[in-house]
Amino acid sequence: MSYTWVLGRRALREALRTPEALLPTLFIPMFFLVVNLGQAGKIFPSSSTGFLDGQNYAAFQLPSSMLLAASFGTAALFLVEDIEGGYFDKLRSSPVPRTPLVLGRLVAELVKGLGIAVVLVLLALPFGIHVASGFVGFLLLIALTALWAVVYVGFMQLIALKTRSAAATNSGGLIFFPLLFLTPNFVPRHMLTRPMEIAATFNPVTYVMEALRSLILQDLVWGRVLAGFGVVGALGVVMVLLNLRMIRHYD
């Protein structure tokens, strides 16, 4: 664990020293929150829209913004820079077990994800949003967002390690957008058309989004929350195992 933390701290330092890569992870999700609220806020007034549970439409949209913020995967692009610049080989030539070489960045992403999620919630407060599930719910909201960031960067690290190409890694990261739009992004799942509802049901991001949404709009609904954590946990295990396999066979 100490090697993982040493490498994780280095990855965090790298992120903090690249504000031009960090700031868009806050700005773009907030931009979408404002735009989506502006476009659909009047269609769904809180007084007559049951699925908002008394809050405004910004509260319904905040999970999308949080997931988007957690799905930039810039850590994987930094990994490609390490590979292309030769620094990754320097790390590989040290007697560190191979596992921390990939886990270090994932740990850094978890810490970064926690910070970004907290800042996003704070930025969302002026829109009249509050976390209905209380302080425990707030902690779960932040944790689930950060864990999703780990899953997503784990996926992008796989592309980075396989292709060793910034262009391919960047393009691979765009897969999030179709996944995001195949969720109950604008309305609850039961209000989607039948084909979209089926697609959303098979989309794992749906369960993460619904868990985040329930934490913001409702008291603790454990079924929803556990489904979100279950999806993130299962995908997280798969991503970590695939990353470990990839680094052990990296040539």
Add this chain to the structure above:
Amino acid sequence: MSKLITQRTAGDAFVGPAVETRGLVKHYKSRDGVVEAVRGVDLRVEAGEIFGFLGPNGAGKSTTVRMLTTLLSITSGTARVADVDVAREPDVARMRMGVALQEAGLDPRQTGRELLVLQCRLFGMGSDDAASRAQQLLELVDLVEAADRRIKGYSGGMKRRLDLASALVHEPQVLFLDEPTTGLDPASRLVVWEEVRRINGHGTTVFLTTQYLEEADQLCDRIAIIDGGLIVREGTPAQLKSDLQSRLGLDDEPSLDDVFLDATGRTRERVAGVVREVGA
């Protein structure tokens, strides 16, 4: 300086050669089929030597070094560094070797000090020891003033010196330097040569690849020339020149350039012709 790279003693000496390969082979799969990058290399580098590994572009130099330094898997054959089989015990081998590869592999967002401290931590030092060792190494390579600046602002020579320092954090028994002076100005090159001699003077075996024959002539006790994935010449620079002189019946002693051209089947005319062709 004496603290930086301690004189090797009988206690940390290893039995046998510093580097030994037998039938080392590396094949890659490509779209066009299998590429035989290294086709059976046998090498023996004695402890305490500066060994030069030369060859034209694509001859298999870097591939061989990457196999020796555990960065690349070995298709067949064996490689031992400081008495350790690099394929069977890669972590033990990594503890005994230092590696500075082509194009100094550094993280431009860290400072020189941070990079060295991190490297020390990866070799198992605690934070205090790591900070102390980093300071020593910064003094060694004359980077104390720039130590707390980001590496992206360093010149090519400074980066190369820092890379060299990072390869020395754990006082390796064998130091691999892959084209350590490529792209450096003449003054920086001399500084690196001086460091290599100093490191070797304290008992560290140096395995050096280079494209500069003058560099090999100046620095190396023995050299090997690889071409097409096979060793085509091996010996001291003086031996190789003498062999060529007697074989061709030359009046004057040939240069290492002549040895290289002869060994790789190239001629000055052919090389000049290629240059003219490209230039046209």
